[in-house]
Amino acid sequence: MTEQSKGNGVLTTATESILSAKDIEFQLYDWLKVDELCDRPRFSDHSREVFDSVLEASEELAKERFATHARKSDLNEPRFDGTEVTLIPEIKSALDQFAGIGLLSATMDESVGGIQLPQTVAKACFAWFQAANIGTASYPMLTMGNANLLLEYGTEEQIEKYVVPELDGRFFGTMCLSEPEVGSSLGDVTTKAVPDPQGGDDAFRVHGTKMWISGGDHELSENIVHLVLARAEGDHSGVKGLSLFLVPKYLVNDDGSLGERNDVVLSGLNHKMGWRGTTNTLLNFGEGTHTPAGSPGAVGYLVGERGKGLTCMFQMMNEARIGVGAGAVGLGYHGYLDALRYARDRRQGRPDGAKGSDGEPIPIAEHADVRRMLLSSKSYVEGGLGLILYAARLLDESETADSEAERDRAALLLDVLTPIVKTWPSVWCLKANDHAIQVLGGAGYTRDHDVEQLYRDNRLNPIHEGTHGIQAKDLLGRKVIMKAGAGLQVLLEQMRETLAEAADRSEWSAETAALTSAVDRIESVTAAVWASGDPTAALDNAWTYLEAVGHTVVAWLWLQQGMAAEATVGERGDSAFLRGKIAAARYFFAHELPQTVPWFDLVESGATTFTDLDDSWL
Numbered sequence: 001m002t003e004q005s006k007g008n009g010v011l012t013t014a015t016e017s018i019l020s021a022k023d024i025e026f027q028l029y030d031w032l033k034v035d036e037l038c039d040r041p042r043f044s045d046h047s048r049e050v051f052d053s054v055l056e057a058s059e060e061l062a063k064e065r066f067a068t069h070a071r072k073s074d075l076n077e078p079r080f081d082g083t084e085v086t087l088i089p090e091i092k093s094a095l096d097q098f099a100g101i102g103l104l105s106a107t108m109d110e111s112v113g114g115i116q117l118p119q120t121v122a123k124a125c126f127a128w129f130q131a132a133n134i135g136t137a138s139y140p141m142l143t144m145g146n147a148n149l150l151l152e153y154g155t156e157e158q159i160e161k162y163v164v165p166e167l168d169g170r171f172f173g174t175m176c177l178s179e180p181e182v183g184s185s186l187g188d189v190t191t192k193a194v195p196d197p198q199g200g201d202d203a204f205r206v207h208g209t210k211m212w213i214s215g216g217d218h219e220l221s222e223n224i225v226h227l228v229l230a231r232a233e234g235d236h237s238g239v240k241g242l243s244l245f246l247v248p249k250y251l252v253n254d255d256g257s258l259g260e261r262n263d264v265v266l267s268g269l270n271h272k273m274g275w276r277g278t279t280n281t282l283l284n285f286g287e288g289t290h291t292p293a294g295s296p297g298a299v300g301y302l303v304g305e306r307g308k309g310l311t312c313m314f315q316m317m318n319e320a321r322i323g324v325g326a327g328a329v330g331l332g333y334h335g336y337l338d339a340l341r342y343a344r345d346r347r348q349g350r351p352d353g354a355k356g357s358d359g360e361p362i363p364i365a366e367h368a369d370v371r372r373m374l375l376s377s378k379s380y381v382e383g384g385l386g387l388i389l390y391a392a393r394l395l396d397e398s399e400t401a402d403s404e405a406e407r408d409r410a411a412l413l414l415d416v417l418t419p420i421v422k423t424w425p426s427v428w429c430l431k432a433n434d435h436a437i438q439v440l441g442g443a444g445y446t447r448d449h450d451v452e453q454l455y456r457d458n459r460l461n462p463i464h465e466g467t468h469g470i471q472a473k474d475l476l477g478r479k480v481i482m483k484a485g486a487g488l489q490v491l492l493e494q495m496r497e498t499l500a501e502a503a504d505r506s507e508w509s510a511e512t513a514a515l516t517s518a519v520d521r522i523e524s525v526t527a528a529v530w531a532s533g534d535p536t537a538a539l540d541n542a543w544t545y546l547e548a549v550g551h552t553v554v555a556w557l558w559l560q561q562g563m564a565a566e567a568t569v570g571e572r573g574d575s576a577f578l579r580g581k582i583a584a585a586r587y588f589f590a591h592e593l594p595q596t597v598p599w600f601d602l603v604e605s606g607a608t609t610f611t612d613l614d615d616s617w618l
Contacts, residue, residue, distance in 0.1 A: 018067055018334045019131040020382075021059060022577055024124050027386055031564040032393050034120045040400045042116050051121045057101055062128035065094040070133040073277035074453050078218070080269050085218045085279055091136050092220045098129070098140055099169025104147075112151065112159070113167055119399075123326060123392040127385070131330030134457050135277025139172055141323050142215050145316040146173025146227055150246070153304035153312045155202070161252045162225050172221040175316050176210040176228040176247075176283065184470050186310065187239040191230040191285065193300060198293065205297025206230055206247055207286035209267070212464075216281030217249075217266040223258060224249040227316065228285065228300060229309050244309035245300035247285060251292055263290040263298040274456035317465065321422035322391055324465045329384040331458040332429025335436035335451050336377040342440050342449075343370050364439070373439055377432035379558070379584040379592065384425035386557045391421045409490055416479045416487035417553065419471035424550040426461040427468070433458050472542035475549065477535060480526055488526060495519045495556050502559060507566065511559055511589040518552040518593060521600040528604050540611045541603045548599035555593045558585040 016022075028034045028051070035048045069090035079086045098104070107122045108114030117125075129137040147166045150158055165171040182188045191208025206228055210216075217224065226247045235241040251259035263286050270280040286297035293299065304312040343365035350359055351366065364370045394417070397410035433455040437444035444451045462468055480488040496519065502512040529538045529545070562585030569578040 016337060017063065018337065019059075019128055019330065020333070020337070021055070022574065023382055023385065023581075024055065024127070026565070026577070026581065027389050027561070028120065028124060030568055031386070031561055032120060032389060034118060034393070037118050037120070037396060037400070040402075042400050043118055045115075046117070051117075054106070054117065054121065055125055058103070058125035058128045061094075061097055061101065062132040065090075065097050066129050066136055067132035069094065070135070070277075071450070071453065073133070073135055074274075077271065077276045078269055078279045080217075080266065085266065085269070087218060087220065087277070087279070091139075091277055094133075094136055095139055095220060096169060104140055104144060104169055105167040108147075108151065108167065112163065118392075119395040120389055120392040123322075123388055126323075127326055127330050127333075127388070129330075130327045131334045133277065134327050134331055135275045137327070138275065138278040139215050139220065141320070141327075142175065143171075143173040145319045145323070146175065146225055148319060149227065149312060149316040150225075150303065152315055153244075154246070158246060158301060158303070161256065162246065162248065165223065165256070166225060170221060171223040171225050171248075172215060172218075173225040174213055174215050174227065175313065175320070176213050176216075176226050177313065177317075178212045179209055180211045180282070184466065186229065186242065187237070189229055189231060189242060191228065193230040193232045193243065193245055194297060195233065196295070196297070196299070198295065199299065199301075202302040204232065204245060204300045204302060205286060205295065206245055206300040207297055208284075210283045210285065212270065213281045213283050214275075214278050214464075216279060216283050218279050222250075223252070224264075226264065226283070227303065227313070229313055230300070232302075232306055235307055239310050241307060242309040243306050244303040244312045246303050247298050247300040251299060260292050261290045262292050263287065263296075265289045273459060274453065275460055318418055320465045321418055321471075322388065324461050325384070325391075325421045325423070325425040326388045328425035328429040328458055328461040329381060329388055331454050331461075332377070332384065332425065332432035333381040335433040335454040335458075336374070336381050338449065338451050338454070339377065339436035339439040339444075340365070340374055342443075343374060370439055373435040375584065375587050376591065377435045378580070379588045380425075380428040380432045382561075382581070382584055383554045383558055383588060384429045386561055387421055387424060387554060390557055391417060412483075412487045413490045413494065415482075416475075416491050419466075419475040419479060419546065420550045420553055422465060423462070423468055423471040423546060424554060426458075427547075427550075428554075430455070430458045430462065468543055468546070472546040473539055476526075476529065476542040476545045477539050481530060485526075488522075491553075492519060492523055495552075498556060498560055502563060505563060505566070508559065508563060511555075511562070511586070514589055514593055515552070515555055515559060518548075518555065518596050518600075521596070522549055522552060525600050525604045529606075536611055537606060537608055540608045544599050545603045548596040548603065551592055551596050551599075555588055558588045561585060
């Protein structure tokens with residue numbers, strides 16, 4: 001926890017190392033009122049004390065078993081000798097501990113060994129691991145997403161054979177979409193699945209190559225459960241012809257024991273800028289290295305309906321997108337706290353207006369430009385955490401709200417916000433890592449400090465699970481116009497509810513007016529963009545639209561956090577923390593939200609700069 005100490009005659013404040021427990025506590029309880037979820041049947045066995053104990057256990061494990069090998073795993077990349085992948089032993093030890101305290105199944109039904117923890121609390125718990133060591137944390141993130149998909153679409157046999165061992169930490173999971181020549185354009189997937197009459201109605205033999213598969217091979221678990229997007233023989237082209245198949249590294253016998261090796265072969269490892277603790281692989285399916293059951297092809301089992309593979313896969317993809325946003329927040333938050341700690345300790349220069357070398361050097365945290373970078377970073381990472389936890393709260397609402405209408409409304413709002421939840425932290429929390437390097441100066445550009453690795457790790461998040469451009473097209477080209485704009489209307493209504501509440505708070509009048517204007521611009525600009533009905537012209541500035549709407553959404557959540565902090569600032573002893581929360585909210589409105597004005601202007605202008613550009617001019 002934050003504490004003050006006297007050093008060299010100057011009052012300093014020691015910060016937490018990788019994430020702020022105080023901020024998590026504030027956002028969960030003072031703002032999102034997550035303890036009220038305990039009144040609902042699914043969470044009735046829980047209490048704030050239970051939530052706090054899981055949060056504290058997560059913090060302790062993340063600091064003691066994940067953070068402690070983050071640098072070592074970065075300096076010792078996975079090695080492949082042609083037969084096995086070697087990783088540093090600390091990774092498996094940490095993952096065994098993670099599984100051992102039940103975090104893999106925490107949100108899941110009691111029927112599969114879960115404790116039915118709210119998603120909001122679980123996301124806060126997992127943020128500790130993402131902030132501590134994103135490379136190691138990716139294995140459970142993928143496995144939990146894999147298991148959730150199978151719980152939704154898998155058969156009872158698939159759940160018993162594959163999900164239960166995943167939740168025990170014995171099996172890990174992946175998602176296999178991309179191919180060497182097919183990235184995000186999934187309709188062009190070439191991996192094929194041929195029915196296997198020897199294996200039953202849902203059995204197929206899979207042939208093809210998958211690229212960029214995180215966690216695709218290792219010796220960290222007994223088995224790896226691959227979820228592979230492929231086209232069944234005879235099905236039509238395009239995304240509507242794709243199906244999803246469960247393809248294990250090792251076949252599983254009826255009694256749950258491991259059988260023979262499936263024909264899934266690691267062709268090579270990709271060498272990455274960051275996330276080096278996570279293997280990233282090129283996998284060959286059905287190349288003939290192994291012949292399970294004496295036949296060619298990798299054994300795969302249909303998941304869900306044939307031809308509905310992409311619908312199934314979106315369950316895991318959307319969960320992964322929120323996870324990517326959360327990872328960006330964790331890495332940005334870690335970098336911000338490193339920079340804050342350094343700025344309070346590092347002495348350089350004198351106060352503005354001092355003459356020559358009069359007086360002692362001051363901590364660089366007292367220089368205006370350093371404070372600018374620290375305060376902006378604080379607004380990004382605390383705002384980003386708020387965005388993630390708000391999205392998780394919507395997920396809880398979509399699953400447990402009292403009425404079907406409330407559940408549907410929450411699900412619709414989460415659907416609209418998902419591109420923003422993935423993308424906004426990937427841009428702006430990465431900016432916090434950039435600021436951290438700048439605050440440390442030349443030291444930040446060396447390997448002597450964490451901030452350079454945190455930047456490299458975070459640089460992946462704008463790329464995987466759908467780039468900025470893809471998320472922008474998803475938001476403007478799909479989400480805000482789906483169901484005749486119903487999702488956008490829900491978002492606008494929620495924002496205006498907050499504005500109505502803020503209208504009675506005179507201390508937030510300037511912020512309320514600014515946000516009102518931005519919310520109105522979302523509505524008018526969206527209508528203007530789609531007035532012609534021409535998607536080519538409408539999407540020319542989709543990325544700018546995403547930035548503008550994302551900043552407006554985060555400003556809306558900052559107003560909520562700011563008012564929550566203002567309401568409690570006189571009641572608690574941690575006034576410095578609460579005043580810092582209010583200062584970050586006011587900074588965001590004064591310095592960040594105004595950027596949306598020219599962004600909205602550009603989108604509304606209908607400029608077709610990129611559509612009109614001939615690539616020969618580049």
